[in-house]
Amino acid sequence: MGSTATSLRMSGWHRFANPTRFSRLSARILPWALALTVVLFAAGLYLALVGSPPDARQKDTVRIMYIHVPAAWMALATYVLMAMFSGMGFIWKHPLADIAAKNCAPLGAGFTLLALVSGALWGAPMWGTWWEWGDARLTSFLILFFLYLGYMALWQVFEDPEKAARAAAILALVGLINIPVIHFSVQWWNTLHQPASVFRRGGPTIDPAMLWPLFVMLFAFKAYFVSVLLVRIRAEVAERRVRALQMMQAEA
Amino acid sequence: MHWEYAAYIWSSYAAAAVILTAVAAVSIVRLRRALRVQAVLEAKLDQFRSGDEA
Numbered sequence: 531m532g533s534t535a536t537s538l539r540m541s542g543w544h545r546f547a548n549p550t551r552f553s554r555l556s557a558r559i560l561p562w563a564l565a566l567t568v569v570l571f572a573a574g575l576y577l578a579l580v581g582s583p584p585d586a587r588q589k590d591t592v593r594i595m596y597i598h599v600p601a602a603w604m605a606l607a608t609y610v611l612m613a614m615f616s617g618m619g620f621i622w623k624h625p626l627a628d629i630a631a632k633n634c635a636p637l638g639a640g641f642t643l644l645a646l647v648s649g650a651l652w653g654a655p656m657w658g659t660w661w662e663w664g665d666a667r668l669t670s671f672l673i674l675f676f677l678y679l680g681y682m683a684l685w686q687v688f689e690d691p692e693k694a695a696r697a698a699a700i701l702a703l704v705g706l707i708n709i710p711v712i713h714f715s716v717q718w719w720n721t722l723h724q725p726a727s728v729f730r731r732g733g734p735t736i737d738p739a740m741l742w743p744l745f746v747m748l749f750a751f752k753a754y755f756v757s758v759l760l761v762r763i764r765a766e767v768a769e770r771r772v773r774a775l776q777m778m779q780a781e782a
Numbered sequence: 783m784h785w786e787y788a789a790y791i792w793s794s795y796a797a798a799a800v801i802l803t804a805v806a807a808v809s810i811v812r813l814r815r816a817l818r819v820q821a822v823l824e825a826k827l828d829q830f831r832s833g834d835e836a
Contacts, residue, residue, distance in 0.1 A: 579795075591787045594794045601798070640805045647801075648794040655790050754802060761809045768816035775823040779830075 549626055549767045556760045563757040570750035577743035585740075591655050596743055598648040599728075600751040601641045605674060606709055608638035608755065612681070613706045616699035625770075626763070628695035631702065632685055633762035637755055639678035646671060657722050666715035667723040670708060677705040 578596035585592035615631035618624055649668070650660040662668055681698050688694035716725045727735045734741055 575795075589787060590791060593791050597794050597798045636805055636808075640801050644798055644801045647797045651790045651794045651797070655787055754806070758806050758809050761806075761813050765809065765813035765816045768813065768820045772816060772819050772823060775820070775827060778827065779823065 549629075549770075552626060553764055553767055556764055560757065560760050560764075563753060563760060567750060567753040567757050570746060570753050574743065574747035574750045577746055582740050582743045583737075588656060591652060592740070594648055594652040595740070596747045598645060598652055599744060600748040601648060602645040602671070603748060604751045604755060605638055605641040605645050605671070606712060608634050608641060609674060609677070609702075609705070609709060612638060613702045616695075616702040619695055620699040620703075626767075628691070628699075629763055629766045629770075630759070631699065632695070633759060633766060635678050635682045635685075636762070637758055639675065639682065641751070641755075642671065642675040642678060646675060653722070659722075662722055665721045665723060666719040667712065667721050670712045670715050673708055674705075674712060677701070677708060681705070 574596065578593055582593070582596075584590045612631050612634035615627045615634065619628035619631060646668075649671075653662075654660050681701050684698040684701055685694045688697060715721060716723050728741070728744070736744070
């Protein structure tokens with residue numbers, strides 16, 4: 531009975547929830563993920579700055595899109611992933627799920643900050659303003675940034691990592707409500723921001739000459755995310771091992 | 783590239799370089815430090831255990 535339960539627990543993705551096994555596996559994947567990140571960014575930057583045409587109306591400012599849009603997509607996707615890991619940690623009490631959720635947050639905050647900064651740099655020449663408080667897309671994205679900061683702060687408030695994980699998970703799950711608000715804000719309210727032009731019914735409205743560089747940059751951002759997340763999880767696993775070793779030494 | 787927009791365009795790419803590099807660099811430094819401390823502590827523990835067995 532016990533062995534059946536163990537084999538069931540160890541089957542599927544649960545096998546990778548073992549921190550030692552994860553560290554071994556991630557050490558093998560990491561060099562490939564880093565190499566892929568470098569190659570995709572090199573190709574993406576060439577296509578974005580040289581290989582793609584200027585826009586008929588926006589001229590060369592459209593090149594900001596290749597930074598702004600992937601950063602914004604990754605900010606949203608990272609939050610959803612962080613909430614999923616938080617939910618898994620909350621329900622199944624997997625320490626690795628909590629660690630993964632915790633280490634998604636600085637990456638998500640970085641993507642959100644980049645989307646806000648590049649958005650302001652795009653807005654200034656095109657809309658004539660760096661920021662508009664009345665714009666639902668802009669303000670809901672700023673709320674996303676504060677959610678990431680709040681989530682990271684919650685982890686620091688509690689000394690007990692289990693209590694910190696529970697509190698942070700609740701915030702991450704409650705904050706999920708902001709994701710559809712961000713996505714549909716351009717449909718629900720009148721905003722300066724343009725409506726969805728890639729993931730929409732009827733297909734993308736962007737010319738393929740601009741769509742391809744955009745997707746190459748998106749995959750570069752994704753490869754970067756996977757690489758840095760693996761580094762951060764490995765670091766956290768090693769830090770927890772260090773704390774355990776220090777306790778063992780203190781007791782010995 | 784239209785010169786009047788160049789400052790906005792390069793600033794956005796510079797912001798990306800700074801933010802993405804900063805997050806990656808902090809993460810790599812943190813991993814290297816943790817692995818180094820872990821190796822030292824494990825070596826000490828092994829030494830302690832082998833001393834116990836002797």
